Amino acid sequence: MDFAEDLIMIGQRAKNAARKLAFTGTETKNKALLAMAQALLDNQDAILEANVLDITAAEEKGLKKSLINRLRLTSAGIADISNAIKEVVGLPDPVGGGELWKRPNGLVIQKTMVPLGVVAMIYEARPNVTVDAAALCLKSGNACILRGGSEAIESNKVLARVISEAAEQNGIPEGAIQLIPKTDRAYALQLMRMNKYIDVIIPRGGAGLIRTVVENSTVPVIETGTGVCHAYVDLDADYEKAVSVVFNAKTQKPGVCNALETLLVHEAVAEEYLPMIGKKFKAYGVEIRGCDRVRKILDYAVPATEEDWSTEYLDLIISVKVVNSIDEALDHIYTYSTKHSETIITENYTASQRFLNEIDAAAVYVNASTRFTDGGRFGFGAEIGISTQKLHARGPMALPELTTIKYIVYGNGHIVE
Structure with missing residues (x-):
């Protein structure tokens, strides 16, 4: 047969x-x-x-x-x-x-x-x-x-x-x-x-x-x-939340579709924030692939290529970019998102609402890890998959x-x- x-x-x-x-x-x-x-x-x-x-x-x-x-x-x-x-x-x-x-x-x-x-x-x-x-x-x-x-x-x-x-x-x-x-x-x-x-x-x-x-x-x-998931650390982010949420989204279970793959950081907070999250990533063994501005702040980051922005690593690797504004962050996500899960870390209500309204994805978060995109964590029981x-x-x-x-x-x- x-x-x-x-x-x-x-x-x-x-x-x-x-x-x-x-x-x-x-x-x-x-x-x-x-x-x-x-x-x-x-x-x-x-x-x-x-x-x-x-x-x-x-x-x-x-x-x-x-x-x-x-x-x-x-x-x-x-x-x-x-x-x-x-x-x-x-x-x-x-x-x-x-x-x-x-x-x-x-x-x-x-x-x-x-x-x-x-x-x-x-x-x-x-x-x-x-x-x-x-x-x-x-x-x-x-x-x-x-x-x-x-x-x-x-x-x-x-x-x-x-x-x-x-x-x-x-x-x-x-x-x-x-x-x-x-x-x-x-x-x-x-x-x-x-x-x-x-x-x-x-x-x-x-x-x-x-x-x-x-x-x-x-x-x-x-x-x-697939999940090329982004986190955007805004001008008005709480640093403690930004470190905790981003680290969790990347490392809690890196081999799954709702894990973080790209981090975008507003230029106004990059000098202070990047060394904080960079230290945690480095200690945990996360490879950082950064733009030129990131590499000036984190000398251990390796250069990011165009391909990195659209890559679902499913591994302890993250691409990081410094952006000039929330507009640039939204444009970047629009260009490279797989419409799975995206999050903004901010204390600014107006910025959070812009992000929620303008991002086209199955799940959009404010001050929370993308790892929550899951049937069980949403209260649905087991899931058969995440539809994008x-x-x-x-x-x-x-x-x-x-x-x-x-x-x-x-x-x-x-x-x-």
């Missing part, structure tokens, strides 16, 4: 499962989710053993330390993934309900929410995405087809098996959670063209992966974007974004005259 036949079978099972999931009750879905959460804990040893295989292979390939850290699972990490599922259980079911109104002619119309159907995820590296995606899709009544990267394939196989078995044993139809066990590029390309079986594809990973899916898919795509497009979802995508609209119309022999 070739890969195309393999995928058709997976697609058929998913479509059949989605038909049943669409009217599966909240109680059944929550029971299955709780069983999935417990199954992760019960199978912790098998999951960790598989993860060791992935980590070893990654180290042998010489992958970056930041990528290996994203791959690594621990007992505490598995507990966190399990707890994330439990948080999804506690969230409202997004399916059903909706506004109801009566027309003058007596027709009653209801706008209700229904599942998208079959959701395909193509993603890289982090094995927790396997569980997060499956949990969110199940709660919102969608079947999911998961295609993870080769770096985490052994971990993903065990995770998918454990949670799918637990779900099926608790009332969820077979085929609702499926992992493609092969990482060949041909499987991914074929998946992108399976309009007959798949309703939407969500890519989650680096710029190359997202671009490949957007350019090759005939299935509708919800584009989760404008249709049909934007920002952290959780349960509501995995549904669409259906209009239900009640008549009594009504006809159009």
